[in-house]
Amino acid sequence: MLDRFLRWETVLLVLCVGVFAVGSASDGFGEQSNIAFLLLDYSEVALLAFALLPIVLTGEIDLSVASTLGFCSALTGTLWDAGIGFETIVPLVILAGVALGSVNAVLVVRFGLPSLAVTIGTLGLYRGLAYVLLGDRAVTGFPENYRPLATDSIAGTFVPYATVLVLFVGAAVAVLVHKTTTGRSLYAIGLGAQTTRFSGIRVDRIKFSLFLLSGGLAAVASLIYTLRYNSARADNANGMELVAVAAVLLGGVSIFGGRGTVLGVATALLAMAGLRNVLFLDDVSNEIQNVITGLLLILSVLVPVVFKPRRTKDAPLEPSVADAERRTGADPGGELRRDHQGV
Amino acid sequence: MASCGGTTKGSEEAQGDGGGGTAREADPNAEIKEGLQIAFLPKEIDNPYEVLVDEGGIDAVEELKGEGKEVGPSDASASSQVSYINTLIQQRQDAIVIAANDPNAVAPALKDAMSKGIAVVTYDSDAAPDARQIFVNQADSEEIGRSQVKLMSDQIGGEGKIAILSATPNATNQNTWIKFMKDELTKPEYSKIELVKIAYGDDDDQKSFQEAQGLLQSIPDLKGIISPTTVGISAAARYISSSPYKGKVKLTGLGTPNQMRQFVKDGTVTEFALWNPIELGYLAGYAAASLASGKISGKEGEKFEAGKLGEYEIGKDGEIILGPPTNFNADNIDDFDF
Secondary structure: OHHHHOOHHHHHHHHHHHHHHHHOOOOOOOOHHHHHHHHHHOHHHHHHHHHHHHHHHOOOOOOOHHHHHHHHHHHHHHHHHOOOOHHHHHHHHHHHHHHHHHHHHHHHHHOOOOHHHHHHHHHHHHHHHHHHHHOOOOEEOOOOOOHHHHHOEOOOOOOEHHHHHHHHHHHHHHHHHHHOHHHHHHHHHHHOHHHHHHOOOOHHHHHHHHHHHHHHHHHHHHHHHHHHHOEEOOOOOOOHHHHHHHHHHHOOOOOOOOOOOHHHHHHHHHHHHHHHHHHHHOOOOHHHHHHHHHHHHHHHHHHHHHOHHHOOOOOOOOOHHHHHHHHHHHOHHHHHHHHHHHO | OOOOOOOOOOOOOOOOOOOOOOOOOOOOOOOOOOOOEEEEEOOOOOOHHHHHHHHHHHHHHHHOOOEEEEOOOOOOOOOHHHHHHHHHHHOOOOEEEEOOOOOOOOHHHHHHHHHOOOEEEEEOOOOOHHHOOEEEEOOOHHHHHHHHHHHHHHHHOOOEEEEEEEOOOOOHHHHHHHHHHHHHHOOHHHOOEEEEEEEEOOOOHHHHHHHHHHHHHHOOOEEEEEEOOHHHHHHHHHHHHOOOOOOOOEEEEEOOHHHHHHHHHOOOOOEEEEOOHHHHHHHHHHHHHHHHOOOOOOOOOOEEEOHHHOEEEOOHHHEEEOOOOEEEEOOOHHHOOO
């Protein structure tokens, strides 16, 4: 019961409630238009975070998500400028996102390169390609009949259309991660890809698909971003990958893989969006905002370590003791140490 | 819908409106209201030039017994200003004075603000004209662009290769000036001057420093650099002053006297220009307060008092021009402190 109580998700939920409680004291926070903006402002980050979550669960990472978004935004602008219909642009841009994801996938899965190095490379590459496409131009004038989908709320409510999409994607990822065999194998891969491979799980195919999914979701995020700001530019969402990674880590997902839930990430996103909004309303300067977000992030990786003995948790394959052992197994240093003791 | 060919660019040009219901009638005899809350939103909160502008603006607001404040993002990206605009709407400010990072990206949010009765004034870098009521222009863009070329030509003897070190590739004001610089260079008296490259330092000190270094190393016979941004010119001056190019390559552009003083004194820079940023903010502050009090509505021909600067008249497209820029050199630089 105590274990249950100390779950990171619970801590986050408390944090989230706290943020919104403090927020309601700020003028204008509780207004529908503000809540709508708060949700809207994090829709792209949320999509990137949901794309990252399954990848991080397998112990990999994709730092190129925001650059993929930037490239897709630049592509949207280029195509729109060329007079191509917006209905045609949408599938083309999503295909382009998936194609960029496949480059990551090939390098990481087929060539076995470390995803950190590969996606730092493509982070620069895709952003560079975005500038090649659009240069220093900004394309605007996107169709007014589609823009409300990225800016407006459903009539009579404060829920923006974009948030509905985010919720849908979140739910789909939750089903994938928590309710399917593939989902369970993500955790297994994160805890030990080699073992999982020997167990007959198609590790490569799964990882490959995750990078494709990530590229596709980044493309969807780019469409929202471009429509929301009515501006396609090569520097769109510059640096957003770090916010998305922060949300994933704050959500209690282990950067080494094998641990984390969609609920955690969703709560973290809501807490971050709320916190940002409250700090804005209270005129807290950007520097202090960064300090607070940074501290929260450190806290999120520190707390699970401090409470480690109590944590039985979400590795769905085995209960507590074996789980702890597996975790040590996932860390090469620990492996070695154990070997020494064994010999 | 009849159109089955899909939505393409220009297929809905005819949708005007968007001005956001700000057709309030102006009353020239209205008093400036006391206690007005006016927020200044620079491109980037750490940009020393814009901090000066906003200081001038806050001074003006305080003169008028209002509350002025400066808020803004720490990066000059297009989207980060939008969150601030939303916040200012929620805080029910009476006026927003903004230097737009991207004229289109901020437009929907600014229109939203205007539809809620908030006065919107742009300064330094304009937003889409239908997304603000008044644009306070530091100086006539054409005059700035052309005078920069003249400054450079005088220094290099009207001959040689030059480069431009600008801010971000999308900066509205820099791009307008560069357009006029290019046009000026087509005149016969500048036929021996060749503009070989435009580099972008993104108004980031380190990047501007590296870009300046890159220009000088990649173009060995470069005669001069024009940097029409305060961040760019001071970074370039810092690089040149400690490099072998000092005294050989001329640097001019737009800078503040305090930033550039040491480089004028050590001979790195001969002459550069700028308008008075404090007066720019001051004028924007008065314009915003007059708008928020209903004295003016942003229409051409309306007049208002701008404190110690005297009377200004709103020109075409809601534009107000502060005045001609000042040239700074070793003889006069010590007369200025900003």
